[in-house]
């Protein structure tokens with residue numbers, strides 16, 4: 001089921017605008033947001049930027065989800081705990097509150113559940129959560145903040161995660177030119193970006209998967225994105241991949257030399273190398289692209305889709321796009337989908 005909000009939005013849109021399945025976002029509510037108190041959000045923001053959350057005190061969530069880099073880290077394969085390597089690209093946190101599942105393979109269902117993964121992950125923050133609870137409890141300012149946000153000062157990992165999730169629900173990209181365009185303001189997009197919009201919802205077939213207010217379908221597709229060559233070259237990445245595969249009960253984890261994607265979670269053949277359709281909101285800020293950052297630019301991504309995706313995929317068909325059309329599509333992605341800047345008032349860490 002898709003959110004009723006945007007179904008309604010489609011129904012009330014005048015027929016002359018928004019001919020495609022994209023809908024303006026500004027009026028769509030953020031699920032869960034109404035019950036987050038300002039005190040909870042503020043506490044979550046402190047945790048998000050607090051390096052205590054990592055075992056060696058060097059990394060906060062904001063290290064790999066940096067507000068100045070579209071809440072990603074600008075690398076093809078994300079940063080890591082010292083001496084290890086990560087294996088996937090750090091996705092933006094913009095609009096994650098609108099997603100039905102999290103991670104490139106969808107292995108977490110809620111932001112609350114998700115937040116504990118990176119803290120515990122051996123190759124991300126590598127923190128012991130029993131220890132973290134004591135570390136936080138020992139800080140009087142945090143104790144006082146828990147009392148305000150939760151009604152009593154008890155510090156638990158679940159409450160830490162709940163606060164972080166509340167902060168993440170505030171990272172919403174609104175006011176993009178696309179939204180004004182869909183609401184009837186034609187001048188909001190340059191003529192070139194308007195052509196790109198037509199290609200996006202028309203011949204390019206992009207809106208088959210990138211639709212709704214968040215330009216995604218909350219589904220997984222095996223596009224057969226090429227492997228990042230670093231994956232084969234670095235034994236530390238091999239170790240990380242096999243470690244995760246072992247955790248998820250992948251039988252032949254010791255010989256696994258590629259990313260199985262959603263298959264890791266479902267063990268269904270159709271999900272082999274399938275990854276979640278990402279939001280395209282603020283996509284101009286979140287290079288490199290795809291689950292493994294294998295494409296450095298939007299031009300490369302567009303060339304990939306125009307060619308009909310990777311080898312032997314069954315999700316995509318080639319689309320004939322000349323150089324001018326590729327440029328128009330890129331203008332639409334860059335210009336049309338960039339929302340108002342999300343300004344972070346950095347918290348004081350106690």
Ligand code: HEC
Nearest residue numbers: 060061064078079080088089090091102103104115118124
């Ligand atoms: C060392 C880098 C690193 C750190 C630190 C880190 N993350 Fe991430 N984050 C990633 C990577 C890489 C992924 C994608 C992993 C995957 O899909 O398997 C990710 C995925 C996510 C997602 C899912 C987004 C989506 O679109 O599915 C959320 C939410 C998230 N991180 C929040 C956090 C929070 C909260 C913290 C702090 C508690 C944190 N991250 C710390 C690298 C990091």
Ligand code: HEC
Nearest residue numbers: 204206208209221225275276277278289290291301305315
């Ligand atoms: C069959 C569904 C489908 C169609 C059709 C589709 N996409 Fe995607 N798109 C995806 C999936 C799935 C990913 C993520 C793949 C990965 O992470 O390996 C993706 C990734 C992207 C990304 C990278 C975003 C990021 O943050 O990494 C961009 C940009 C993009 N698509 C644009 C387009 C454009 C432009 C078109 C039309 C020419 C298009 N897509 C058509 C499913 C689709």
